[in-house]
Amino acid sequence: MHLTPDQTDMLDGGQGWPLQIAMEMLTAVGAALDAPDLIPVKSAHLVIDGTALGVAGRNFLERLVDEGGRFVIPASINAIAVDRTKPDMSADETDQIRMLEACEKMGALPSCSCNPFIQGLLPAFGEHVAWSESATAPFVNSVLGARTNREGATAVASALTGLAPRCGMHLDDNRRGEILLRVEADIAGVDRFSLLGALAGRLTGDRVPVLDGIGQTPSTDDYVAFGAAFAIHGAAAMFHIAGITPEAPDLETAFGGGVPVATIVDDAALDAEHARTATGTAGPVDIVSIGCPHASLDQLRSAAAMVVDQQAADRAGGHASPAVKFYIHTNRSTYDTASSEGVIGVLTGAGVSVTADNCAVVSYDRVPAGARLATNSAKMALFARSVSNAKILFGSTAQCIAAGLSGRWER
Ligand code: F3S
Numbered sequence: 001m002h003l004t005p006d007q008t009d010m011l012d013g014g015q016g017w018p019l020q021i022a023m024e025m026l027t028a029v030g031a032a033l034d035a036p037d038l039i040p041v042k043s044a045h046l047v048i049d050g051t052a053l054g055v056a057g058r059n060f061l062e063r064l065v066d067e068g069g070r071f072v073i074p075a076s077i078n079a080i081a082v083d084r085t086k087p088d089m090s091a092d093e094t095d096q097i098r099m100l101e102a103c104e105k106m107g108a109l110p111s112c113s114c115n116p117f118i119q120g121l122l123p124a125f126g127e128h129v130a131w132s133e134s135a136t137a138p139f140v141n142s143v144l145g146a147r148t149n150r151e152g153a154t155a156v157a158s159a160l161t162g163l164a165p166r167c168g169m170h171l172d173d174n175r176r177g178e179i180l181l182r183v184e185a186d187i188a189g190v191d192r193f194s195l196l197g198a199l200a201g202r203l204t205g206d207r208v209p210v211l212d213g214i215g216q217t218p219s220t221d222d223y224v225a226f227g228a229a230f231a232i233h234g235a236a237a238m239f240h241i242a243g244i245t246p247e248a249p250d251l252e253t254a255f256g257g258g259v260p261v262a263t264i265v266d267d268a269a270l271d272a273e274h275a276r277t278a279t280g281t282a283g284p285v286d287i288v289s290i291g292c293p294h295a296s297l298d299q300l301r302s303a304a305a306m307v308v309d310q311q312a313a314d315r316a317g318g319h320a321s322p323a324v325k326f327y328i329h330t331n332r333s334t335y336d337t338a339s340s341e342g343v344i345g346v347l348t349g350a351g352v353s354v355t356a357d358n359c360a361v362v363s364y365d366r367v368p369a370g371a372r373l374a375t376n377s378a379k380m381a382l383f384a385r386s387v388s389n390a391k392i393l394f395g396s397t398a399q400c401i402a403a404g405l406s407g408r409w410e411r
Pocket of ligand 1 (some may be wrong): 135293294329358361380
């Protein structure tokens, strides 16, 4: 890789250990991916999940601080594994907070969310950034038209240096469509967009898909649901929707020329994806998880309205079944706004736990093994199956709320 004299000095340790280790990470990844050089990036989004990084991650971040490491670009933080306001934290949870504090000392914004877009963190069209958390890359690339790879620990290195390898989604050629998915089904609601994302991810693997036939412009919540499921079921960092997303004004432009034969995504294909996702059957529910990725203010408001409607329809009184852990996950600032509007009060009054900062699987207190979990998110479904062998009950937000209040999944 070509490095400037200043970058070579960082790599040689002339500017301290934090920049040296950061440059070692970036040049190793860059060399593996044939990047010719490093490019400036404007922001970074960091995953510091303590359940994955453990004590080694804490030690690394604290050493960066001790040795003078400072972030030179705006850096936000993904969901962490504990609610920051939790009293009486375990040793693991305390370690997670120490990791967050280390990042804050280096200049990070403690956003603690896998859905930073609803917090106003929106890279501009054409901007190069270094964002980790697989769910963020499709939104950044596809919806905003900014440019990021699916970063991992390298996002910390980018935050320290303001640099990233010039490869992957930073290059025009890699952003063109490679497979056409013709959608011949009605897609409405985050559960359907999430299911479509899961199917699109599995059908396309590491190729960039172009979806055609989605009639309406998806809402931000729809895009977030689609992108999270797309990323976790596939390996691509970008999708296009013909006539809607910014780099796909039409099919020819999205593909950069010839349009390939379409793969059809119809109701039968989505039904099959639903059957793959929903491994549980009707009956009692142990856990309800809504808000993967973290719920927006609109989603919290609408969940509260649905709870009120369900309570009115429910002769039994409509308070969440004591046998069910009923979670809606969000971030701290959205929680605070919803709280000031009385939305959190309505939800908690009905027995819903609105969690901030973490979720049912990014948590030291995660879904118990074999639990029957109801969700409207194909990403949560896959994670809960993978980490806890959960039995998944998959459906709309309204179905999940009804299950949380009644304690049963009806089908
Ligand atoms: Fe966020 Fe947890 Fe889902 S971190 S994307 S709510 S698995």
